[in-house]
Amino acid sequence: MSSKIKILVPVKRVIDAALKPRINKTKTGIESQGVKFSINPFDDIAVEEACKIRKNNKGLVESIHAVTIGSTKAKEVLRTALARGADTSTLIEINEDKQIEPLAVSKILKKIVEKEGSNFVILGKQAIDDDSNQVGQMLAGLLGWSQATNAAKIIIENDNLIKVEREIDGGVEVIEAPLPIVITTDLRLNEPKFIKLPMMMKAKKKPLGVLKPEDLNVEINDRLETISLDVPPTRKAGVMVKNVDELISKLKELEKQA
Amino acid sequence: MLRLFTRSTRNIPLCQRFSSTLTADKYPNIKRGDFGKINDEDINHFSKILSPNQLITDSNDITGYNQDWMKKYIGQSKLVLKPKTTEQVSEILKYCNQRKLAVVPQGGNTGLVGGSVPVFDEIVISLASMNNIRSFDQSSGILKVDAGVILENADNYLSENGYIFPLDLGAKGSCFVGGNVATNAGGLRLLRYGSLHGSVLGLEVVLADGTIYNSMHSLRKDNTGYDLKQLFIGSEGSLGIITGVSILCPARPKSVNVAFLGLENYEQVTKCFQKAKSELGEILSAFEFMDKDSQLLAAQTLKTTHPLCQDDIEGIESVPEYPFYVLLETSGSNKEHDDIKLEKFLEDVMESEIVVDGTVSQDEQQLKTLWTWREGIAEASQQFGGVYKYDVSLPLDSMYKLVESVKERLNELELSSTEDNKKPVYEAVGYGHIGDGNLHLNVAVREYNKEVEKALEPFVYEFIESHKGSISAEHGLGFQKKNYIKYSKSETEINMMKDLKKHYDPNGILNPYKYI
Structure with a gap:
């Protein structure tokens, strides 16, 4: 291998995946008061995979850097990434109630890639809060790099060649690409392990830098407007029918209504 | 729900082999009490109180009510009644008391000491159809429910209102709140929220003669007279049938x-x-x-x-x-x-x-x-066929010694092996609530057999007595531990309990053959 791999893992702090999100009173977003936040599960998989790549390919990975965009509270997801095995991290600090759009995220990440000299970006295929599924692709586009989305398996082939398997209908698609590359992770890639206490303690001493978007000369412009949020209509209760005749007449009735 | 307690549907041939033994055959010393036998007239009478779907007489449908979930205790009841209202429970008991028909109240049937299943032909009174949440006070956190509300449903309801049920246990997806109170269940959060003796504010109970005792009020403080509700908390259906519970719930931790x-x-x-x-x-x-x-x-x-x-x-x-x-x-x-x-x-x-x-x-x-x-x-303890469960209170320093002594004893008697399938015992394990000084000793067995039983009892109870513990920290006495209460309670105490029982249930129709 000629060049060493420098991994960048962007992570996001989101409402815990196991909780049911509630729409806020003004119907402009999700209620975030008194709700548990955790690292986006797909991003957790990305951090785990970065650490696995380092473990399974001795001497190949030079560094793993984790980055997140959010309020100071987002530091906790960086700590999770550091405890899992990332070496260093950066928080791009924005206002707590600021929603930042995928394109702006990608622009910021591009700057971080340049700043850190990364040649391998691995991140979740989407964040479970807005389910945009855009950042990985946009980032690859902005950088002009190869991209492999929804990775179910990553194999580091010899001499600068990355092989990525993605699950598609009826089989597996295999993509091969050289560095530099952006990879987004699917659920199948790995199952993040429990983090041991000594790692958590070490993580507290690892570097966590803080920057503002202005420091990176990125201007954040909103291009999207959320009109209103609503929960899907609840399903109507079922009706019991006594026999086939009644079933048929009920179906006819429903057809008329529709 | 990961923590939903699933009653094992796995095929366990050994378990089934031993499941055919009726409790009455396994314990020939216990004789059927002098109770009336159900006849057509009785069924007719119950049909007047209840609608047809609240009455189960089909032997296949009754199977589940006749046995506990460990399939350790199997009764022979021919009738299950599922009242929907407190008044129906009252009318049923009034009649049963006159006719001297024995009854066994049943909640979610998740008990561990055979307390909620019949021994002979007792009528099963299932609270499963009384499952409404009656009211909730958002400012005080006082919840009033029917006895048949499933614990997890009550907790989910409270969760939406920012509160938590002050009790949590492994069987929460099946057990009923009424059963929890009747058995004074302890569970996983007792350390934090205390026992039900503290959090239950009032009860609605039907006594043996059909009298309805109602203290479903919402008072945190009430120093007028004897605190009668306490009698029913942990009485395991021996003094009355709990039909409603009023309980103080703490704010849900964020x-x-x-x-x-x-x-x-x-x-x-x-x-x-x-x-x-x-x-x-x-x-x-x-x-x-x-x-x-x-x-x-x-x-x-x-x-x-x-x-x-x-x-x-x-x-x-x-x-x-x-x-x-x-x-x-x-x-x-x-x-x-x-x-x-x-x-x-x-x-x-x-x-x-x-x-x-x-x-x-x-x-x-x-x-x-x-x-x-x-x-x-x-x-997991019963995956090999069955389990002998002991739930004991012991001083912290001697708590685990019990597990070690039992392991040693089973090995000495050559009853235990994780590899040899011919040995009846797989392994004895210990776990529990350190915070409450409560140990669970589970002896995982490949079959229920007398030899193992003799090795364990009264050995375990004597150990507990000599270390000043209690033979039942939270599972209760039920059928399993009826004869062992003397290891934890003095004669005076037992006599006072018997007096109470005689007074409130003179015909002894409520959950006979159990408790004391």
Whole structure:
């Protein structure tokens, strides 16, 4: 291998995946008061995979850097990434109630890639809060790099060649690409392990830098407007029918209504 | 729901083989009491009180009501009644009392001592159809429910209102609130929220003669006369049938953390508990310990990777070599505050080498997974056919000695082996609520047999008596421990209990052959 791999893992702090999100009173977003936040599960998989790549390919990975965009509270997801095995991290600090759009995220990440000299970006295929599924692709586009989305398996082939398997209908698609590359992770890639206490303690001493978007000369412009949020209509209760005749007449009735 | 307690539907041939033994045949010394026998006239009478679908007489449909979930106790009831209102319960009991028909009240039937299933042909009165939430007061947190509301449903309802049920246990997906109160269930959060004797504010109970005792009020303080409701909490259906519960519920904690730790010996477990109490203080909400063998059992049914294993292996191979494990939970109202306290505590116990390994849940999913390694032990204990369960209170320092003594005894008698399928016992494991001085000793067996029973009883009870413990910390007496109450209670106490029973149930129709 000629060049060493420098991994960048962007992570996001989101409402815990196991909780049911509630729409806020003004119907402009999700209620975030008194709700548990955790690292986006797909991003957790990305951090785990970065650490696995380092473990399974001795001497190949030079560094793993984790980055997140959010309020100071987002530091906790960086700590999770550091405890899992990332070496260093950066928080791009924005206002707590600021929603930042995928394109702006990608622009910021591009700057971080340049700043850190990364040649391998691995991140979740989407964040479970807005389910945009855009950042990985946009980032690859902005950088002009190869991209492999929804990775179910990553194999580091010899001499600068990355092989990525993605699950598609009826089989597996295999993509091969050289560095530099952006990879987004699917659920199948790995199952993040429990983090041991000594790692958590070490993580507290690892570097966590803080920057503002202005420091990176990125201007954040909103291009999207959320009109209103609503929960899907609840399903109507079922009706019991006594026999086939009644079933048929009920179906006819429903057809008329529709 | 990961923690939903599933009644084992797995095929266990051994269990089925031994499940055919009726309780009455297994214990020939127990004779049927002088009770009336159900005739057509009785059925007719009940049909007038209840609608046809509230009456079960088909023997296939009754099977589930006749046996406990461990299939250890099997009765021969021919009639199940499912009243929908307190008045119906009252009319049923009034009639049964006149006719001297024995009854057994039944909730979710998740009991562990055979208390909720018939021994002979007692009528089963199931509270399953009384399952309405009556009211909830948002400002005081007082919840009033029918006895047949499933614990998890009550908790989910409270959760939507920002409150929590002050009781949580492995069987929450099946057990009924009424049954919880009738058995004074302890569970996983007693350490934090105290016993039901404190949180229950009032009850609605139907007495043996059909009288309805109603104290379903919402008073936190009430010093007028004897506190009668306390009599029914933990009475296991021997004094009356609980039909309604009024209970004080605390605000739901906004921040919950779970740590899972590995320790080198039992002494470190107690040291860790002391440290947790002093450093975590009011946010400590559970402190559970498990021995290694209990984790090996759980690994075989959970079939996932143990939380403290770092490799990609599953099941029994993934359980590390620590003799003891601790699951510690904190619940509070402020995440930053809790995190700082927990971090500091964990640093301290790691540095002082009380704890040698550990992890903390990073999200809700992990939190639930960690709990399965504690809550899964009960079900895992009977995967080989059955389980003898002992639930005892003991002073902390002698608590684990009981497990060691039982292991030793079973080995000496050559009854136990994890490999040899011909031995009746697979393994004896210990786990439980260190916070409450409550040990669960589970003897996982391949079959229920007299030899094992003789090896365990009265050995276990004598050990407890000599160490000044209680033979039942939270599971109750039921059928299993009726004859052993003398190991925990004096003659005077037992006589007072018998007087009460005679007074409120002179014909002895309520849950006979059990309790005292």
